[in-house]
Amino acid sequence: MAKTPVQFTLNGTHRAHFVDGGANLLDVLRREVGDLSPKYGCGQGTCGTCTVLINGEPHLSCLTLAESVEGKSLETTSGMANGPDLHPLQRIFMESFAAQCGYCTPGMLMAAKALLAGNPNPTREEVIEGISGNICRCTGYEPIIDAILQAAVELRSGRVA
């Protein structure tokens, strides 16, 4: 069966790919584009590790029809660092043990980035709500919540990574 062309920007770079009918965005990002930062956990919307930003908003790439991102702007964790400098969220996650096995981390970072973009000064409850679609089996969540709150302070103060 014929493949369908899809064009989008990924972390600021224009991309054009041919996708299989019914392919989900996660498969296309990992297999066609080669961006391995979004992970496959469940394929049913439950774990959140496949979270990517579409036009700045978090979406589950495993449940997103690849063709539906035509013309849209996508962000993944691969695009967070600025050259050798990690994004403050990445650095603080690393420094404060908010990542253990790291499997949930790409999704957590995406959810956190979207949260702080819309709400630079979230309460603890708002952070919990912001990552409520992301499951972590290692950390018990507390270090992740603390890291996001700490990153929010740093980002508000304008300190660059």
Place this chain on the structure above:
Amino acid sequence: MIAVETFPSIDQASSALTGDAIYLGGGTLVMRALNYGEQNFTRIVRSTDPTLKQIAASGDRITIGAGVTMAEVMASPELSFLAPVARNVGGPAVRNMASVGGNLFAEHPYGDFTVALLALKGSVTLNGGGEQEMESFLSSRSGFTEVVTSVSLVRPSERDFFWKKVSRVKPKGISVMSIAAWLPQSGGRISGARISFGAMGATPLRAKSAEAALEGQGLDQSSVAAACAAVRGDFQPPDDALASGWYRSEVAPVHLRRMLLGEGGR
């Protein structure tokens, strides 16, 4: 492989929705079925028609396009009374995808948003202009083969609308049950009570005995006690992994009382 057909107008999508095709809204349920090889379709039909995203108020009713997402409901000042309902659907990423139209078809225990639409005298508009009242739509939705373009509902005053979702996991969890009530009052008496429950049957259902117990009464301890006693007879809830039918029947009056009297507790 699946064939995907994307149309700029709902009319075209509607004409293509034949045979083994399925309509795709936000895709949270359709794509999940596809990922697990559980699909009973070979074609996906979708539409980019901007009217699917419209929200329009007229008189005492408001119309919401079927493609409006839960996040868009939360962001709409005109739909502020529905924000707590939309906020209770999934987590932030699900809410950016889950559509009002898809929620109409979501099977037990999903369909929280539709529970609120049922209480708010909702109706479903089909492509071509036909309109179906929510209760009759829900009772026949399994054989549905058309495109829903929008839903319409009353705009309640804040005082008259009640909502509660009961789940085991906070802040995001699947419904043990969800409850909505629209209790318009005139001269201190309830007139036209509508109470609906989700996850208490195959589709969202009205609690007609509880409604009858409130009709013509003031909203107070004794009328609420009568409604809570009556609600036990309204449903034969199913067993599932979240709760047994027996448990659901036992706790339904408790949660109805807490919702109507604004009492705390989960």
